[in-house]
Amino acid sequence: MSFKILIVGAGAVGGYFGARLAAAGRDVTFLVRPKRAEALRGQGLQVKSPLGDLTLQPKLATAEDLSGPFDLIFLGVKGYALEAAMQDLAAAVGPGSIILPVLNGMAHMGRLEARFGRDALIGGACRVAVTLEDGVIRQLNPLQQIGYGELDGTVSERIRAVDAAMHGLGFDAAISTRIMPDMWDKWVQLASLGAATCLLRGTVGEIVAVSGGQATALAVLQEAADVARSSGYPPSEGLMSATAAMLSQQGSPFASSMYRDLMGGAQVEVDEILQDLVDRGHAKGIETPLLQAAATQLHIYQAAKAGLHA
Structure with a gap:
């Protein structure tokens, strides 16, 4: 059975990890605003990296045509865009959906829990130096790590499923039992x-x-x-x-x-x-x-x- 992944946004962080997932053949959809969707349809999703460039024609959805639920929702937007992102992704959240946020700080965890419930959340921390310039994602150095885990530190079946989706993509990915x-x-x-x-x-x-x-x-x-x-x-x-x-x-x-x-x-x-x-x-x-x-x-x-x- 396919593990359906929704990448919320196609900015620097979400776009980078989403591109690596899509390039490896994962079932990935990018949830984007109409203006970004138009740009991506025209020039593709482009990544310039010291580890190898790639250009994809990704599967796209806007909030208006999003149909769910998705198995994994990867949330990598800036903190100031979180409220709008939560509104846009709501239709993708089902009873078994997993929300993996990699935002900076900790305030987003409380806001996501209040909106979608603690059971939907896992923790995430990534380290990658990327920027978005003229629609192109540029990786500034080879560092690319991501960790994820249950908030209580257990190694659940759903974390194993996330881990399986994240491996073999060219970046360092690992389950953490101390994600907080x-x-x-x-x-x-x-x-x-x-x-x-x-x-x-x-x-x-x-x-x-x-x-x-x-x-x-x-x-x-x-x-x-x-x-x-x-x-x-x-x-x-x-x-x-x-x-x-x-x-x-x-x-x-x-x-x-x-x-x-x-x-x-x-x-x-x-x-x-x-x-x-x-x-x-x-x-x-x-x-x-x-x-x-x-x-x-x-x-x-x-x-x-x-x-x-x-």
Whole structure:
């Protein structure tokens, strides 16, 4: 029996993993908005990657013609697009459907649970550097990992089915029995890199090249780790060491995706990645002045972009 997969959106993350799934012969449908559907029908779904380019003519659906249910719903939209995405995908959710979100932060989990129920949800965390430029998905480096698991850490039959669908596609995929800590680890790293590069307005190499730069970046990491620890998810030693090393690398051209969005004049996930972390810290009595400064600065940017300033 075919395992029907719905990819919600064909942006950078969803489009990349969906393209790999479709190229391997999985039964994949992309749920897209009409404008994106028109573009994909014209130029195909294009991926430019150091691991090999591909162009597909994918199976498409819009919210108006979506028919379900689907076995697996892969949700990789930006946090600010979640509400609209939930409305669009609702028709695809049946009694046995599995929703696999790989959004940043943790706020999306509560919102998805409230809408579709906890039983429909599994956890997901992916690491891949991709951008969407002129309709083309560009992979910036070879890193491509995804983990997924039941929220209670068990290895269920449905997780085994998801795992079977994800293997043999050219990216690292694995069941996790600690998916909630994994998601928090990713959040700590993402928030630290995003806050440091956006607040200090530079790549890692540019930050560590100036007096106080490295110390400030590492202080941001410590704030994020303190919030996670107070929430019951202390970051792993490996995560802390790897992130500290990443934030300390001289000459590094690395910049977070949030920084790239900021420099490109795009909308940023400030509420999902930074403000939610700050708010959780405050609720636990944890002070996060650097994270708050980064979030405030990005809120000013968003307001200006939306034309809300007088």
